[in-house]
Amino acid sequence: MSLILTLLVVAALVPLVPVLTRLLGRQAGWVLAAGLLLASAPLIHGSAGTQTVSETVAWMPTVDVALRLRLDGLSMLFALLVLGIGAVIMAYSTSYLTDRRPSGFYTLMTGFAAAMLLLVLADDLVVLWVAWELTTVCSYLLIARSGPTAGPPATRTLLVTVAGGLSLLGAVALVAARTGTTELTAALAHPAWGADPVFGTTVAVLVAVAAMTKAAQFPFHSWLADAMVAPAPVSAYLHAAAMVKAGIYLLMLFAGAASHAPVWPVLLVTVGLLTAVMGALFALQRHDMKELLAYSTVSQLGLLVAVIGVGTTEAMLAASVHVVAHALFKSAAFMHVGLMERRTGTRDLRRLRGLARSMPWAATMITLAVASMAGVLPTLGFISKEMIFEAMLGAPAAAAVGWLVALVAAAGAVLTVAYSARVILTLLPGAAPEVRPWRPTASMSAAISLTALAGAVLGVAAWLPADLVRNAAAATAGTPLAEVGGVYLWHGFGGPLMLSVLAIAAGVLLTVWRGHTDRLLDRALFPGSGVRAVQALHDGTIAFGRRVGALTRSNAPAAHIATPVVLLGLAGLGVVAVWPGAPPTLRPHALDVGLLVVLVVGIVTVVRARVRLTAVIATGVVGFSVAVWFFVLGASDVALTQLLVEILTVVIMVLVLRRMRPHFAPVGTRRSVLAAAAALAAGITATLATLAFTGHRPLSPAGEHFLREAQSLTGGTNIVNTILVDFRALDTFGELVVVAVAAMAVSALLTAHPAVEGTPQPQVDNPLSDPQRNAVFLTVLDRFLVPLMLLGSLYALLRGHTAPGGGFIAALLGTCALALAYLSASSARTRMLQRPYLAIAGAGIVVAVATGALGLFDGSFLRPLHAEVLGVKLTTALVFDVGVYLAVFGVILAALRLLGTPSADLPGRQPSMPPDQPHTDVRQTGGALP
Structure with missing residues (x-):
């Protein structure tokens, strides 16, 4: 495993940099230089002269993507340059740098070396592209951190090189689709390069454009001089063995296959x-x-x-x-x-x-x-x-x-x-x-001498x-x-x-x-310059984006809702064309009719409501009715989710509404009529589409496969949960990332721009004006229900694989316990909400990633591992579900804490009231919940 070992050695240096710089300061460069040289030893030993070495670690076998590494003469040349020149520049930096703890610089430089090494060793198209983009990111960050004036040059560099990355992505997609493999060696040897001139020419141009952006060829040349704001070690590495050499390597790598296209030599020779x-x-x-x-x-x-x-x-x-x-x-x-x-x-x-x-x-x-x-x-x-x-x-x-x-x-x-x-x-x-004394720059002189003398010798x-x-x-x-x-x-x-x-x-x-x-x-010499052209493109793109955004830049919800509602209404014309008539099994029961009546009453109440709180309550009635309907239809998992979401939605909506006026703004008759017509058209269309697309066909083959094979493949009998954490865990993982990002977004928004506090209301002497007397009933229930709900949350988490439950439902149940504790507290500063919500959400992502990494032992990221201990069946899908639990718990906790806590009490915020004014409890300022 010489190639994997080399890559692991260089990659392992990246997280070690903060420790090394803390202990050694600038002199950590010597250790990093030694590490890069050490990493080259397995390459030299494993190459065995002209022998080609290949190693593979499974990554995503279902799409034929793996961590395939290959060492031949070309990759050996560039790998030794990446490691050798990198080691020299690390040693040089020990004298050049002025920071005592240059952790950021060394981390990015080492990451740059790791990305370049992965690029030149990659024998998989997807891995090649990922490494290509990593070099782009590293170069951008190294340039951007060079000083206060480095932002625009770094951005221009990023624009040019990212454009090349998109071109390479197009080439990778075309090659993988046409050759049927992502293995680079096999794809480059495929006969399609010579047999299909359209394919060969298209890919050749895409690869050439991608390489020319990194290799600074006309008309993409301007970024290289623009990036000279970076310090000397960055420039030396970028020019000698990294960024620009990535473009040259790509051209040499694809030269044999792309040369079948007549445009390849003409384009390269002319532009070069x-x-x-x-x-x-x-x-x-x-x-x-x-x-x-x-x-x-x-x-x-x-x-x-x-x-x-x-x-x-x-x-x-x-x-x-x-x-x-x-x-x-x-x-x-x-x-x-x-x-x-x-x-x-x-x-x-x-x-x-x-x-x-x-x-x-x-x-x-x-x-x-x-x-x-x-x-x-x-x-x-x-x-x-x-x-x-x-x-x-x-x-x-x-x-x-x-x-x-x-x-x-x-x-x-x-x-x-x-x-x-x-x-x-x-x-x-x-x-x-x-000139200044030479001793403080001794390692700089030594590094220069090594490369200059090597060029002569x-x-x-x-x-x-x-x-x-x-x-x-x-x-x-x-x-x-x-x-x-x-x-x-x-x-x-x-x-x-x-x-x-x-x-x-x-x-x-x-x-x-x-x-x-x-x-x-x-x-x-010319009327313009490349830098001005790139900047003009950057400014023009932003200006165009502003113009496009101005079309929908409105704070009125109706302006944003109108477009999808009208489109749904127009889509009804297409539904009519495919409508085969009512299904023969469409026979409503009495319970269906009753629930439909409740739904209609709730919707009419929402439409006619003039008080915001009334609309929220009526919306809750509609949501609860839908949850009951799910129960009636047998979708218990979906019903539980809907029920818990409705509870939390009502709580969070009230937390928002208490900061707004109690009444809606008056709406004209004409607008009301138009809105009603659009809503009816959209509703009819949605109903007909649902019947047309689901009521006239049997269960899909995928659904039949899940029903038939779920228990034997996963050991679980809850089909919904097995789909989420076994069959389609990667989709769920992506949703977890979105949830964690949502928690960060809510935190950033409400911390930087705290919500407006409600207007103090005149105090009336009645039981409802006192938060402690108002919450007596909830306070009594809180002592018993909150622990019971938390235990129920844990129970739902553990049973989710075989019965209704799972990480998402369990997290909703747990946060409902938090909401109850909040509502029953006499003050918004309840200790139950004082938890690190971002750390909890982040822990969920970490748990999910770690669980996914365990799947690599069985050949694929996020593949569940199963075992039986003392007759009890265990699966890593349960651990993954814990990650789901934590991520969902964190984002809802963030909403409750940030919306339910006075802005003056948020982290990093100053009190919004004068210091001499006594604080009024949030529930005494119009914030008491019904």
Whole structure:
């Protein structure tokens, strides 16, 4: 289990970060660096040379989704970059950070590494997409926490990359639907890529767009420079081994399958070359060294995208070598920017001079990194550039096309040499400036030296990374390793060397004549910019949303109810078309008629009520009548739920109504007539639809399956409960999350904006004006009923699997006990409600998740486990039902406490009355319940 072990090691570091930073502070980076390096050991050991390793852990077998991991040459290359560069940057951060306990930074960086590792090891389409989105979230949070001005750039970055995530989601859905599997290896090998051109072209475009958003290709390039508000370690990791490399990995992963679509090479080569030249030109314009390096990354990634589009084995080998070279020189360069910020206080090239005298070692390292970036002999960057030119000249097209592609790439290389030389000629010469001591930044210098020297040494000793990159190229191109060429410093005389010499010479000339090129500085080359375009799209989307929202922005309930009611009425026309007549079994009984009369009386009372409390009571009558009807029809579970919901609804509605005027506002005759007509039409339609869709067909196959198999499969005889906690537990889990979010929303709303207190009413000397005398009857019952109801709640919870009950009904019964205790108390500050409702609701989610995780031992999340102890049948579905109980209990407790407690007593609120005014009990201010 080497792959699972590697992933678990990195994932385990994330929750350990707070502990480590508490103990070690910034120096926790050393432990995290060691952990990342340790995680790479199983990969290296388990790969066994060119052998492909696959591991699978069941996740959702019913939809063929599993935690499938696969290690081949390509994933090995990127996994080692993720872990190796990540370890270097963690060590670098121990000197760079200024916070004593940088828990947030280290947590997100470690989570970023875990997400990237999962991405490059994933062999399942769904897992791949989940990891892709996790990298998006981590990068957004790392950028957003960088300072008060980081919000807009982080948002723009999120918009662009999330758009790419949606594109990838579309590709994943299409591939899974067309190939019939979510296993990535099988899906990429499916014959549909070549046999179905529409499918292949659509998926190829979707994947290319997704990758280009992360790899900052035109027109999605703006976010990369915009994200430079992030600190140097984040930028170094994001550019060298994380975010942008995710896009490159995706292109290389899908290259073999997507290349069947003719649009794939054209799209990648065209966009890549355009981005390479444009990014280099923008980099030549920048004074801010960090921004210069950002546009340099855009340019280098464009070169990578173009050579991946060529698609040959030589092109994939060149791309693999350049991935390594780029990771080394770009991480060194960005870390050097952070070092300059710490020691000189600036990164503006116009204010930096004489680093060769003041920081000689750092100056040497940045020279090595920039030389590799410019492709100067004998660095690894020189080798990768030569190989890229050679692959383009050998493209599987006409020779003229190959030369055209190579010449455009060489034009980008000319500009790369020019801005690289500008950096060196600006930083190194001149008098030595005053800099801060080097000792506090020793680990920063060491990290820079490691990556910069690696880029130079691997150029001379090209045989060291040869096996790694050759395996990656073989896996990407789908060719045997024996057919992949070697990696050499010297490729002989030929077209690639000629283009390299011309690029370096022309770049040097541009530097010598920089008086002419300096005219480009701070000059807008185009009428707009990518950042402004993304911001305009963001602002336009919000403005459009406001316009759409304005159509329904009204506080009047009628405005919101009108649309569904009218639509229901219109739907009656469709019901008439499918209406087959009254069912032959439609023979009402006397009890049905009686209940119908009670319903009609209740509805008429609600419609004619002018006092809010009267309407609430009448609504309760209607609800109780429906509950009785459910009992008559034999739906005891539904009836219990309806009954308890009605009780709690009446209580909570009264808590709300006591803060409102007692009477409804008068309504005109015309509006009343229209409302009555719409209500009658909707009611008739709903009745006919119910009869048409349920009264003329037998029980559905799913229903028959539940009735037939529920007891044998689950051990339960309560079909409703077994559906909720066994067969469709995932749906119930989603509802629990909604319930917990509702509790948080109620708490946030009523804590931030407390409910208006009721208007004090004139006191009348009668038994009802005194809350203690008014509640004598309830107080007596409270002593016996509340404990009895709580015991009944526990009993309903335990028996739910075999008889009417379950977590939802039990929670409703328990909260009814709380409501009774509240109503019988003389003050709204009853101790029964002083419970941590959010913690209770959250505990329900935790219990549900933990129960679901137990199901993984039997192959699927939330699959119930069954056992028999001393003749008693036990099931984890009962534990899951406890989670249901806690979540529902928490949200209703939140409503009772927040609505039934004076606003001045809520957490974090100040009393709303003057300090010298005595507090009046809530029940003496119009809050007494009938």
